[in-house]
Amino acid sequence: MARILVVEDEPTIVMVLQKVFGFAGHQVVSASNGALALEILHQSPRPELLLVDLMMPVMSGRALIETMREDPNLADIPVVVLTGAVTNVYDFPPQESYQAIINKPFDLNQVLKTVEELLKAE
Amino acid sequence: MNRVLNAQNQILDMIARGKPLLEILNTLARVIEEQSGLCLCSILLADKEGKHLKHGAAPSLPEGYNRIVEGIPVADGAGSCGTAAYRRELVLSADISTDPRWVRYREVALKHGLRSCWSSPILASNGDLLGTYAMYFKDPEDLRAFDRQWLPVAAHLAGIAIERQKKEEDLRQVTEKLRALIQSAPLPIVAMNKYGHFQDWNPAAENLFGWTKEEISADPFLFIPVGRTSDHVTIHEQISTGKSISGLVLPHNRKDGSTIDVALYMSPIYGDDGETDGVVGMCVDMTERNRFIQVAAHELRNPMAGVKGILTLLQNELFADQLEREELYQTMEQEIERLSNTLNQILEAFRSGRGEFPFRYEPVNLSDVVKSALQRFLIARHKDRFRLNLPSGTALVKGDFSRLEDVFRNLIGNALKYSPADTLVSISLSLEPEDQSVVVAISDSGLGIPEKEIPLVFESFYRATNLANRDPGGMGLGLSICREIIKRHGGQIWVESREGEGSTFFVKLPMHQGKE
Numbered sequence: 150m151a152r153i154l155v156v157e158d159e160p161t162i163v164m165v166l167q168k169v170f171g172f173a174g175h176q177v178v179s180a181s182n183g184a185l186a187l188e189i190l191h192q193s194p195r196p197e198l199l200l201v202d203l204m205m206p207v208m209s210g211r212a213l214i215e216t217m218r219e220d221p222n223l224a225d226i227p228v229v230v231l232t233g234a235v236t237n238v239y240d241f242p243p244q245e246s247y248q249a250i251i252n253k254p255f256d257l258n259q260v261l262k263t264v265e266e267l268l269k270a271e
Numbered sequence: 272m273n274r275v276l277n278a279q280n281q282i283l284d285m286i287a288r289g290k291p292l293l294e295i296l297n298t299l300a301r302v303i304e305e306q307s308g309l310c311l312c313s314i315l316l317a318d319k320e321g322k323h324l325k326h327g328a329a330p331s332l333p334e335g336y337n338r339i340v341e342g343i344p345v346a347d348g349a350g351s352c353g354t355a356a357y358r359r360e361l362v363l364s365a366d367i368s369t370d371p372r373w374v375r376y377r378e379v380a381l382k383h384g385l386r387s388c389w390s391s392p393i394l395a396s397n398g399d400l401l402g403t404y405a406m407y408f409k410d411p412e413d414l415r416a417f418d419r420q421w422l423p424v425a426a427h428l429a430g431i432a433i434e435r436q437k438k439e440e441d442l443r444q445v446t447e448k449l450r451a452l453i454q455s456a457p458l459p460i461v462a463m464n465k466y467g468h469f470q471d472w473n474p475a476a477e478n479l480f481g482w483t484k485e486e487i488s489a490d491p492f493l494f495i496p497v498g499r500t501s502d503h504v505t506i507h508e509q510i511s512t513g514k515s516i517s518g519l520v521l522p523h524n525r526k527d528g529s530t531i532d533v534a535l536y537m538s539p540i541y542g543d544d545g546e547t548d549g550v551v552g553m554c555v556d557m558t559e560r561n562r563f564i565q566v567a568a569h570e571l572r573n574p575m576a577g578v579k580g581i582l583t584l585l586q587n588e589l590f591a592d593q594l595e596r597e598e599l600y601q602t603m604e605q606e607i608e609r610l611s612n613t614l615n616q617i618l619e620a621f622r623s624g625r626g627e628f629p630f631r632y633e634p635v636n637l638s639d640v641v642k643s644a645l646q647r648f649l650i651a652r653h654k655d656r657f658r659l660n661l662p663s664g665t666a667l668v669k670g671d672f673s674r675l676e677d678v679f680r681n682l683i684g685n686a687l688k689y690s691p692a693d694t695l696v697s698i699s700l701s702l703e704p705e706d707q708s709v710v711v712a713i714s715d716s717g718l719g720i721p722e723k724e725i726p727l728v729f730e731s732f733y734r735a736t737n738l739a740n741r742d743p744g745g746m747g748l749g750l751s752i753c754r755e756i757i758k759r760h761g762g763q764i765w766v767e768s769r770e771g772e773g774s775t776f777f778v779k780l781p782m783h784q785g786k787e
Contacts, residue, residue, distance in 0.1 A: 165584060
């Protein structure tokens with residue numbers, strides 16, 4: 150069982166991911182923007198993996214990922230990027246800063262598979 | 272014949288050197304008079320409509336006579352000149368005292384001792400009337416004594432001089448119109464010679480890129496991002512072989528350090544030798560359209576991701592609980608409804624030709640909007656420059672979050688840009704219960720705005736004059752768009768500033784009355 154943080158401002162997507170990971174035996178916490186995600190990341194127990202949307206108000210996915218990578222306490226947490234569109238290149242975090250990328254609308258089985266593989270590698 | 276050639280060369284030389292028209296015509300008249308020793312020359316110029324003749328050159332005719340002739344009509348019977356201009360043929364009046372065409376001007380001509388007149392129309396190469404060339408004599412007999420070859424030569428030379436001057440004037444006017452058009456065009460227009468130097472760089476281009484013409488001419492690579500030089504070299508090669516570029520989108524650097532996608536529409540300019548001499552064209556900022564497409568895709572994919580996820584859940588036998596299935600079906604229905612609404616909005620945006628979504632008004636906490644706008648400036652270079660006073664309580668307004676965020680991002684960006692790097696920028700938000708509004712103030716300790724320019728800062732293309740040598744880029748269109756956005760929210764935006772002390776920009780929005 151792992152603790153997974155879903156950073157996404159779409160309630161339906163959060164709900165769906167929560168149910169799927171719940172069935173797979175994981176614990177899911179969620180945040181609707183990067184700033185709220187950082188608050189959760191600084192609490193313990195620390196999440197073991199993040200799923201991060203890019204376009205969010207207040208603090209974008211890119212800003213969150215870049216902040217994490219600069220923080221020695223958070224730099225090693227694997228991140229899966231969820232992207233909603235052929236996003237502007239300037240909204241993308243650097244390629245080496247995340248472990249996987251999944252395009253919306255996604256296939257839940259693929260999301261599950263990607264997450265399980267990353268958790269196993271840890 | 273030799274004398275004719277000499278006179279002709281002298282006049283052609285003056286034309287070639289671009290001497291003023293009246294000086295050329297006066298010299299021409301004097302040269303002819305010297306050659307003849309008897310005649311007095313008069314050159315009249317046709318007005319634009321070709322209806323009247325105006326004084327051109329008549330160095331030896333009495334002033335009193337010239338005054339009377341000024342403005343005579345181009346008509347049959349209007350003396351030798353009016354008639355010659357009207358009929359477009361040589362008119363010979365051997366004796367003014369008896370010639371019927373001179374009825375109206377006879378008295379004044381005779382008073383000044385003019386007895387006979389020979390007048391030729393001056394015609395342009397396309398046949399348009401340019402004026403008349405006349406030779407007057409004091410004796411009716413003198414006319415015959417003078418070699419008649421002079422008149423067509425003189426009229427021809429006068430024609431060349433007048434036509435040349437007209438063409439130069441036409442060219443000057445066309446150039447002037449073109450320049451005015453380029454300067455005032457809302458589209459960035461640029462022209463570059465074959466050596467890569469910018470000849471035209473209009474205010475819209477300066478506004479888009481932030482660089483002045485001088486800056487970009489000194490270093491044309493300024494707006495080419497690292498690693499993109501080869502794209503521009505390819506364009507250059509394509510242009511030099513005479514091909515045009517239409518709508519090629521390339522990233523470009525702006526002076527403020529950001530990168531924008533610009534669509535290029537470029538055509539070659541040819542030199543006298545038929546070779547490519549340079550390039551002229553327009554640059555269209557794709558940021559807004561790209562953003563529209565990006566937002567549209569985002570808005571469609573999110574509900575789609577939700578629907579697809581729910582479908583997968585429903586297909587899974589583990590979700591057997593009837594109540595839970597019911598809820599999932601309901602959520603799916605809502606998401607499909609949302610998809611359809613978004614699609615309608617996108618179609619509406621295309622139909623209205625605006626290429627933008629209508630403003631989406633919802634209750635937003637203005638404090639969150641300002642924080643979100645601040646986010647991108649919280650990098651090492653700027654993060655210690657802010658003094659914030661954003662109360663934790665809610666400051667609700669009814670507005671479009673991302674549009675308002677654009678406004679504050681613009682104002683914060685300006686405050687940083689137009690003040691020294693070691694000074695603070697303060698941002699404060701306050702509630703004003705007496706008129707039910709929220710006010711955000713953004714102050715800097717920069718150069719300030721000259722008093723007489725304060726009413727202009729929100730106009731398109733305004734650029735602070737006291738920054739001319741420092742940083743003329745950037746401010747132009749931004750503030751006029753900010754004003755437009757705030758106006759559409761029923762709010763106000765204004766600035767208080769003292770030159771040398773700094774500026775404070777205020778945004779005031781009506782408080783949202785309902786509940787969140």
